[in-house]
Amino acid sequence: MFQVRWAVALLTLHALLCGDKPAIAEILLQRNVLTAGVEGFSVYRIPGFTVAPDGSLLLFAEGRPGGADPGAPGDIEMVFKRSTDGGLTWSDLQVLHATSGFDYSDPRVVVDSDSGTIHLQYAQWPTLCGQACVPAGLGDNSSVIFHQTSTDNGLTWSGPMNINAQVKERNWSSLNTGPGVGIQLQWQDSAPERNGRLLMPGHVRPPSYRGVSIYSDDGGLTWTHGSGFTPNYADESEVVELTNGDLLWDARRSGSGRNRSISHDGGDTWVDAFAGEIPVTAVDSGLIRYSAQRAGEDRDRILFSAPLGDPAGSGNSRSNIGVWTSYDEGNTFINPVQIESGSAAYSVINRMPDGTIGLVYEVNHNTIRYVHFDLAELEKADHPTGMSHYDGFGNQIDPFRGGVGWSGAWTHSGAAVVPGVLEFPGFLTEDDGQHVRLRDAAMSRSLGTGSIDLNQHGGHYFSLFVQHDSRDGDNGGSEYLDILLQDSAGVTKAAFGVGSSENFFINHVGGTVSSPSNTLALDSTYLLLAKLATNDDTQNQHFDQLFLAWYDDPKEVPASEAEIEWQLVGDITANIDGTIQQLAIRTGSNADWLLDGLRMGTTFDAVVHDTGIGLPPVLGDLNRDGVLDLADWVELKNNFRFDTSALAEDEQLQLGDFDQSGQVGFEDFLAFRELFESVHGQGSLSGAVVPEPESLVLVGGALLLLRGRAMGFRR
Structure with missing residues (x-):
């Protein structure tokens, strides 16, 4: 005992x-802003949320007498609250629109940064006839789009203005423009006259739920709709402007997952339909531009909010609100972080004036909550500036989307994340409790902004912990581990790893150099260290060179780069051109390879000693x-x-x-x-x-x- x-x-x-170390955020503030049964309504749902020019937080929602969507008995009213102290306290509830016999739904809001005017749009429905019921037309028996403005940071509102004739065709039965946020275009380099355009994503039937832009080019005085629909199904949606001027449409679809499309003309038409890669249940989600390098900020970031599911990462239910980050302009979203646990449905996310993040989401389908947290919660991995990339496969929500510095998730086959870390005493792989097992596998991941220009002078270091599992013994063939440095087309520019004869090797820079067979011992954990020296090839004798060292005893790891005795040294008779933009890993079919603590950086210390990770x-x-x-x-x-x-x-x-x-x-x-x-x-x-x-x-x-x-x- x-x-x-x-x-x-x-x-x-x-x-x-x-x-x-689960991927769970530490929030700064939480408030239930619209609470079920308080201030006159039994249910609050479907939020819209923005930040006014003076920093005030503006929250809009449907005040429902019951839990049902528009079309059920009981009039739904458009309600509003405002906070002037960063969400700590909120104003009394204000009803912005209520009419007997009608429901008001789906608020969407956008701020005109040029004038400071706040624009709110939402839909009206006959109380007993919702989206699937209304006939085509522009009258009150069909859907009607209303518009309100505020010029004093949400303190007062203009009152409802019917803009249906401007934005809806007579042969459309339903049109709604929310919920969520709108955007203002700013990077329309090919057509500068579109800069300043206010754009609201809308959804139209027939056909069966397609997206259409509702936009204004005169500061919101008049509105119109785009000439084309999204090519794929689009229910509740958000749009973000990419730094090249394209627009990305992200939409709820009829089942799980997301539908996306692209506009190359400022939102007038939509093409290039594709499925979003985030596992998420059918739900309205948040999408916001957080930062952009062309605006003078450190990185391109787009944030996406949605329920993670239960368990977190499964995307199977409306629970456990989370946020993903894209560093590659919406191509992929990585590093999911759980913001709060429990019930979570519709959400809207926004950047606060001080760079923190505000998120509103539905709890229990009847209450709307505000939470506030730092960007650092989405980028928690601590690492020195010399380390450009790290992955220990330890993100608890989605291991293949974790790590530091990458642009997008690992694409992989034959790879599995398993419990435990590769032990190498004194060198922490990462206290995340997981590593990756590879057999007959292929993995690759984009380096994003950390790509390597092979025609620029520099030193680039790579380290990882590897182990050849001996459960199948020494089969003598197809037991290799290849670490491949590739361009965007997948062409290998340099490589290192372990051959099928348990020999270490480097190749693709001045030929192939290998250690003797059986250099590597089965079941031993090795720290594998490589260096790629790149040089400007415009000068004579300036060639690229690859180096490799390996250690199975932590005591043998050098304390500084000057003490390294490289066991394999590439020739200096060759040069390679282009850019290394992705890292790929391949393994043979007759061995299990275990990998952990993959690091890239511009200094030896950053990938070996000064990793920013404390020993447990x-x-x-x-x-x-x-x-x-x-x-x-x-x-x-x-x-x-x-x-x-x-x-x-x-x-x-x-x-x-x-x-x-x-x-x-x-x-x-x-x-x-x-x-x-x-x-x-x-x-x-x-x-x-x-x-x-x-x-x-x-x-x-x-x-x-x-x-x-x-x-x-x-x-």
């Missing part, structure tokens, strides 16, 4: 001190110096008989009360001895501490305890 208790205690210590606490390391040694025995001695009953669990364990009995005693000595001897060898502790007098007392007491157990005594 003792062994079970202290083993559990040690696991608890590891969990308490190391942490599990060592179990039994009572003085917290990172090493389990006799100094910890001294700490345990000093704490002997210490009363820990009033302390928290992690404090008890750190003092040496491993069984959490409330006192550091003989049983804790036995636990420490087992830990110590698992590192230093059997009998190492007893041999080191005897015959010191104080130690004799503890050793003797522990031996008596062991003898008592052997005879069947109980405490």
